[in-house]
Amino acid sequence: MTRAGRPIPTLSCKQCPIHLEGEWCVLSDDELExxxxxxxxxxxxxxxxxxxxxxxxxxxxWIRDGLVGERRLDPDGEMxxxxxxxTGKALGYQELLARKPYRNSAEALKxxxxxxxxxxxxxxxxxxxxxxxxxxxxxxxRDMEMTEDDYVTALNRGIRSRLLHALLTLYKHYGHFEIDxxxxxxxxxxxxxxxxxxxxxxxxxxxxxxxxxxxRIARFEGRQVVFSCIxxxxxxxxxxx
Amino acid sequence: MTRAGRPIPTLSCKQCPIHLEGEWCVLSDDELExxxxxxxxxxxxxxxxxxxxxxxxxxxxWIRDGLVGERRLDPDGEMxxxxxxxTGKALGYQELLARKPYRNSAEALKxxxxxxxxxxxxxxxxxxxxxxxxxxxxxxxRDMEMTEDDYVTALNRGIRSRLLHALLTLYKHYGHFEIDxxxxxxxxxxxxxxxxxxxxxxxxxxxxxxxxxxxRIARFEGRQVVFSCIxxxxxxxxxxx
DNA sequence: CGTCTGGTTGATCTAGATCAACAGGAGTGG
DNA sequence: CCACTCCTGTTGATCTAGATCAACCAGACG
Numbered sequence: 036m037t038r039a040g041r042p043i044p045t046l047s048c049k050q051c052p053i054h055l056e057g058e059w060c061v062l063s064d065d066e067l068e069x070x071x072x073x074x075x076x077x078x079x080x081x082x083x084x085x086x087x088x089x090x091x092x093x094x095x096x097w098i099r100d101g102l103v104g105e106r107r108l109d110p111d112g113e114m115x116x117x118x119x120x121x122t123g124k125a126l127g128y129q130e131l132l133a134r135k136p137y138r139n140s141a142e143a144l145k146x147x148x149x150x151x152x153x154x155x156x157x158x159x160x161x162x163x164x165x166x167x168x169x170x171x172x173x174x175x176x177r178d179m180e181m182t183e184d185d186y187v188t189a190l191n192r193g194i195r196s197r198l199l200h201a202l203l204t205l206y207k208h209y210g211h212f213e214i215d216x217x218x219x220x221x222x223x224x225x226x227x228x229x230x231x232x233x234x235x236x237x238x239x240x241x242x243x244x245x246x247x248x249x250x251r252i253a254r255f256e257g258r259q260v261v262f263s264c265i266x267x268x269x270x271x272x273x274x275x276x
Numbered sequence: 277m278t279r280a281g282r283p284i285p286t287l288s289c290k291q292c293p294i295h296l297e298g299e300w301c302v303l304s305d306d307e308l309e310x311x312x313x314x315x316x317x318x319x320x321x322x323x324x325x326x327x328x329x330x331x332x333x334x335x336x337x338w339i340r341d342g343l344v345g346e347r348r349l350d351p352d353g354e355m356x357x358x359x360x361x362x363t364g365k366a367l368g369y370q371e372l373l374a375r376k377p378y379r380n381s382a383e384a385l386k387x388x389x390x391x392x393x394x395x396x397x398x399x400x401x402x403x404x405x406x407x408x409x410x411x412x413x414x415x416x417x418r419d420m421e422m423t424e425d426d427y428v429t430a431l432n433r434g435i436r437s438r439l440l441h442a443l444l445t446l447y448k449h450y451g452h453f454e455i456d457x458x459x460x461x462x463x464x465x466x467x468x469x470x471x472x473x474x475x476x477x478x479x480x481x482x483x484x485x486x487x488x489x490x491x492r493i494a495r496f497e498g499r500q501v502v503f504s505c506i507x508x509x510x511x512x513x514x515x516x517x
Numbered sequence: 518c519g520t521c522t523g524g525t526t527g528a529t530c531t532a533g534a535t536c537a538a539c540a541g542g543a544g545t546g547g
Numbered sequence: 548c549c550a551c552t553c554c555t556g557t558t559g560a561t562c563t564a565g566a567t568c569a570a571c572c573a574g575a576c577g
Contacts, residue, residue: 110514113432117424133417138424165406172413176374179420182427183358183379189430190475191354194533226556234431239533241557257556273351435565467524480565482525498524 040077040085043148046099047071053097053123058170066160073156079143085126088140092130094153098122101147102223105139106231116231118182119144119224121208128171129178131157144224189234195243197233200272202253202260218262281318281326284389287340288312294338294364299411307401314397320384326367329381333371335394339363342388343464346380347472357472359423360385360465362449369412370419372398385465430475436484438474441513443494443501459503 048054048067062070076099079085085096088108098120105117105126117139120126126141131154161167188197202220210220222229227237247253252268254261262268289295289308303311317340320326326337329349339361346358346367358380361367371378372395402408429438443461451461463470468478488494493509495502503509 107428109428109432115428115431117428129417129420132413133421135421138421165409168406168409168413172373172409172416175413175416175420176370179370179416179423180374180376180379182420183423186423186427186430187348187350187356187358189427190356191350236534237556238535238558242533245557477566478524479526479567483565486525 040079040083040143040149043076043078045071045074045076046150048074051099053099056123057174058125058167061164061166061170062160063164066164070152070156070160073152075151077149077151079147079149081143081145083143085141085143085147085149086137088137090137092127092135092137092154094151095128095131095157096126096141096149096151098124098126099148099150101143101149102145103147103149104142104144104224104228104232106142107139114231115234116228118185119205119232125174129175132171144228194233194235194239195246196272198229198240198243199247199252199268201229201232202262203265203268203272206262206265216261218265220260220262222258222260281320281324281384281390284317284319286312286315286317287391289315292340294340298364298415299366299408302405302407302411303401304405307405311393311397311401314393316392318390318392320388320390322384322386324384326382326384326388326390327378329378331378333368333376333378333395335392336369336372336398337367337382337390337392339365339367340389340391342384342390343386344388344390345383345385345465345469345473347383348380355472356475357469359426360446360473366415370416373412385469435474435476435480436487437513439470439481439484440488440493440509442470442473443503444506444509444513447503447506457502459506461501461503463499463501 048059048071049064053059054062054067059067059070079101085103086092088106100122103120103124103126105120107115107117109115120141126149127137130137161171188200192200202222205222206218206220209223210218213219224232226240230237230240233240244255248255251263252271253263289300289312290305294300295303295308300308300311320342326344327333329347341363344361344365344367346361348356348358350356361382367382367390368378370376402412429441433441443463446463447459447461450464451459454460465473467481471478471481474481485496489496492504493512494504
């Protein structure tokens with residue numbers, strides 16, 4: 036958890052693959068120019084904090100690439116990893132729009148490039164383009180759907196099931212298929228973060244992993260996992276566990 | 277879980293206390309008239325289902341008064357109570373705006389009067405009044421905040437702490453203070469629902485309650501609770517548990 | 518009167534937390 | 548180069564919160 040992020044050259048929005056989806060697609064060329072001119076691009080190394088829980092929110096961030104974890108520190112010092120965010124996700128937009136301080140801290144877990152937009156710019160864009168608000172609404176609804184799903188999962192699934200779920204989600208983002216090995220995933224986060232994401236400690240993660248190995252469900256080697264049969268895992272996740 | 281809700285006479289929006297807050301306050305008198313004319317008021321008795329998880333969403337509901345529980349059935353038959361909703365809360369607006377089927381079932385837990393508005397009416401209102409969308413956005417952000425809080429609580433707090441939290445929340449809505457008795461709450465839901473809300477079974481609720489009694493933190497008698505010292509409970513909730 | 522549902526208790530079992538030790542890098546400084 | 552520490556991950560031993568299964572009781576209701 037070191038300091039700020041290093042400024043990097045601004046990428047023109049029109050050259051950015053993200054501008055075709057989400058909020059950006061409703062912006063006119065002029066508006067995109069405005070954004071390009073106003074935004075500040077930054078690079079955060081793993082461990083660097085993008086913003087801190089409790090801090091006033093003066094703008095929002097888009098993830099160009101990389102991986103960000105949102106952490107929540109509760110009063111007695113427990114640190115939960117609320118969610119992982121990837122390319123295209125927005126950070127801090129909820130607090131910005133609700134005019135509240137950040138609920139969570141955002142920390143880069145891999146080298147991450149973000150675009151920063153100040154509150155004033157966002158306000159102007161919202162005032163100028165009424166459809167933009169609708170898209171923020173849709174984003175919020177989608178995010179809500181995900182955390183609600185995670186919530187019910189946390190309520191009535193065991194650690195094992197939640198771990199499998201997390202791994203599968205990671206696989207969708209970072210995994211790939213090799214003919215000779217199978218479904219391979221290089222886990223992008225440390226064991227203790229995997230634990231914090233699920234709501235347990237690193238020891239339990241270790242043990243659960245060894246169980247999965249014994250049952251030939253997956254093979255672990257350091258941060259690399261090879262899944263024997265994705266379908267089996269899918270099936271297990273949606274039944275009792 | 278019986279059938280539909282009984283139609284009841286429509287309450288004019290201008291006479292409804294809710295119209296002063298939330299989405300309603302930006303509507304013109306004309307628009308309020310439109311809503312009054314278009315909406316259908318219904319009464320649901322405890323146990324009656326307002327809508328079912330998985331059903332297509334063709335409108336949304338406002339709670340005039342009463343208590344509604346949103347239930348989520350997961351594939352292996354576990355039923356979680358995702359949240360409780362009181363007067364002034366909107367039901368199904370997320371699914372309506374995102375054009376998705378209902379994620380949860382909504383069931384009246386006390387006699388509940390709701391106002392129903394069809395998708396078409398909402399669409400017209402949204403098209404006619406651009407500020408309305410902003411308010412739905414704010415509502416979504418607030419709801420998100422709550423479930424995110426519940427989520428982190430579920431991740432790293434024990435049953436006892438979550439129970440206290442739930443009871444305290446209920447107290448804020450349904451509790452009252454009596455000089456001779458103290459802080460009194462008539463718990464508006466059954467034990468098994470209290471359990472489903474927290475993510476456990478009724479047995480554990482029973483036992484946890486008895487522990488609380490032994491420690492003189494609260495006295496339970498049927499559905500009535502008397503809290504000895506609210507502050508102590510507040511303190512315990514925000515420290516380890 | 519039997520039946521049903523909601524709540525409580527008891528006995529038992531286990532998933533998972535907790536505490537503690539240790540092993541393998543990776544960096545750092547002599 | 549070695550010696551040192553720091554950090555991450557793994558394992559072992561133990562303890563406990565909570566799940567599970569089963570019995571039981573009281574009130575509601577036909």
